[in-house]
Amino acid sequence: MQFSHSAPELTDSELLAISRIVYRESGINLPPGKSAMVRTRLAKRLRSLAFSSFSDYSAYLLSDDGHTEIPKLISALTTNVSHFFREMHHFDALVDLLKTRVKANGNGTEIRIWSAGCATGQEPISIAIALLKTSIPQKYRVKVLATDIDAEALSFAEAGRYPRHMWQGLSERDLADYFDCTDQDASVRREVSDLIHYKQLNLMDAWPMKSKFDAIFCRNVVIYFDAETKARIFRRFHSQMISGGHLFLGHSERMSEENRDLYEKVGITTYLPRTSQPRSHPCQ
């Protein structure tokens, strides 16, 4: 992101005021080290609202009219970077997991996968393609729920059209089999998009989903949360997964210390929910 010289100064107290709102609304943590990033990313919002200071902007956010600005604030501050088949080993593990599950459960099995923090859609599309490469979607009902807090990223995902510079991770074969391509962009085919249901959802809010998931991908999302928020989200994921399900995290993310008893690590940043708490150690 380019540094904008037209942005006013952002003082420590202005950053604190904005970061309190962002934390309350999204769980995203903005420590003082993020000051330059916040200043740059919000410069456009200040210009479009004709505010000359961040104090005026935060006062507006807290005013009665400010609620309409909150989604734009969050959208400006979220990082939506993603690419297809990011960490391929997770998609291999998913396919293995589901093959085992359908073998054990047989016909009528419904497969439910949640891409929590799907950004611009590459993750749920990769999940759908990985499954289409098996015979699972032909034999079983597959639903990939793809959610994100950011409405702008979600509408990009729903359009399913990826310019050439976003093709990273897709093989020529993937492009030929699952996309309609022009020189400029690749549009995801119905066969893939029919498996995915996009929905705006803030992970901090109540989750309306009633059925549990076989697998949850929440990769490169909790990296922006503090330890307490992370631990809370991991506890909620635990009750949202079937027994034997898998939780996939991003490459730099780890299970919180305090949730260690809830999950067993079964692969690289891959966690299996424990169905019952392990007995405490006899010496404890």
Ligand SMILES: C[S@@+](CC[C@H](N)C(=O)[O-])C[C@H]1O[C@@H](n2cnc3c(N)ncnc32)[C@H](O)[C@@H]1O
């Ligand atoms: C870096 S992207 C990750 C995309 C994808 N999961 C991947 O690993 O390639 C992080 C996403 O998390 C979303 N996010 C951040 N806070 C969120 C929250 N409270 N609820 C839902 N999504 C959130 C952002 O909008 C952003 O699209």
